[in-house]
Amino acid sequence: MSENTEKVESSCDARRRILNIAVSTVLLETGFHATDKMSLETLTEIVQCFLTEVGNSAKGYCELSGRVEPVIGDVMMAIINMGINLQGIEQYAARPNRHVIQPPQQAPVPRT
Amino acid sequence: MSRMSSPSIGMDEDSGAGHALTDFLLQLENYSPSIPDSVVAYYLNMSGFESQDPRLIRLIALASQKFLSDIANDALQHCKMRTSSQINQSSKNQKGPKEKKYVMTMEDLVPALQEYGISAKKPHYFV
Numbered sequence: 427m428s429e430n431t432e433k434v435e436s437s438c439d440a441r442r443r444i445l446n447i448a449v450s451t452v453l454l455e456t457g458f459h460a461t462d463k464m465s466l467e468t469l470t471e472i473v474q475c476f477l478t479e480v481g482n483s484a485k486g487y488c489e490l491s492g493r494v495e496p497v498i499g500d501v502m503m504a505i506i507n508m509g510i511n512l513q514g515i516e517q518y519a520a521r522p523n524r525h526v527i528q529p530p531q532q533a534p535v536p537r538t
Numbered sequence: 539m540s541r542m543s544s545p546s547i548g549m550d551e552d553s554g555a556g557h558a559l560t561d562f563l564l565q566l567e568n569y570s571p572s573i574p575d576s577v578v579a580y581y582l583n584m585s586g587f588e589s590q591d592p593r594l595i596r597l598i599a600l601a602s603q604k605f606l607s608d609i610a611n612d613a614l615q616h617c618k619m620r621t622s623s624q625i626n627q628s629s630k631n632q633k634g635p636k637e638k639k640y641v642m643t644m645e646d647l648v649p650a651l652q653e654y655g656i657s658a659k660k661p662h663y664f665v
Contacts, residue, residue, distance in 0.1 A: 441577050448573045452603060453642060456610040458617075461642035468647060468658055469606060476602045477578060481587035496589050498563055498597070505601050509655070511608065516562055518604045519569060529574035 440530060445470050451525045480504050563593050571599040578602075605654075612650035613642055620646065 449469045453461055483504035488496040505512060575592055578599045582589070589595065617640050625638075644660045651658050 441580055444574060444577045448577075448603070449606060451572050452606050453610050456607060457614050457640060458610065458642045459639045462644070464644055464660065465642045465647045468644070468651075469609070472609075472651075472656065473573075473602050473606055474581060476605060477581035477598065478585045480598050480601070481582035481585035485586045496587060496594065498559065498594060501594050501597060502559070505598075510601060510605055512601060512604070515600060515604055516558075516565075518607065519565070519571075519600055525572055526570050527572055527574055529576050 442470065442474070444527060444530060445473055447527055449473060451527065455524065476508075479508065483507065563597070566593040566596045566600075569596060571596055572603055573599045575599070609647075609650050609654060610642075612653060613646040614640060616646040616649055617642065 446466065449466060450461070453466075453469075480501065484496045484500045487500040487503045488494070491500075493500075502512075575595050578595050582595065582598065621638065621640070644658070648658050648660070
């Protein structure tokens with residue numbers, strides 16, 4: 427039991443670490459040179475909450491219209507209903523000098 | 539308040555919005571946001587969202603990144619304003635421009651988050 431919870435925690439931490447890196451990358455792009463630990467953790471928590479909330483909300487809209495798999499409309503409804511400003515997202519996507527984080531390595535499947 | 543109403547401005551132009559959206563979705567086919575797909579997909583799956591379409595995941599990743607970037611931009615403006623007033627005070631004592639280093643602190647982040655409707659409070663006892 428304790429092994430299992432440890433495993434879950436460590437896998438959460440791996441994703442969390444990548445989110446940390448992503449937040450730091452965005453901050454560097456914005457023009458900050460450094461950040462304190464508390465702000466970084468706050469922003470990481472915000473991003474994590476954002477992703478969870480969009481997922482939850484989009485799933486709600488999807489099931490409300492009797493579908494099983496979400497479509498773009500559900501995602502847009504979720505994002506807009508959260509009050510997120512999506513104007514200029516295309517320009518943001520095409521911005522120069524953007525960094526891409528390497529996806530995490532998958533652990534090889536253990537042989538039995 | 540103005541931020542909350544701004545997305546609806548885009549939706550008013552009904553003829554172009556839907557078309558632009560599908561175009562944008564096609565562009566996402568071979569685009570990689572900063573946050574890796576697998577990480578975003580993990581958090582989405584945690585909350586019950588399961589999609590086979592990687593473009594939706596990329597769109598969500600991009601939206602979160604832009605949201606974060608907007609907040610960071612606001613915080614940077616706060617930081618610049620705060621440090622420029624400090625530098626003006628200190629430059630009376632010592633002359634010569636110094637290399638500016640912007641450090642994000644909770645002092646800048648809290649007012650920036652406040653504008654987006656997120657209230658963050660710094661605990662007094664946390665070191």
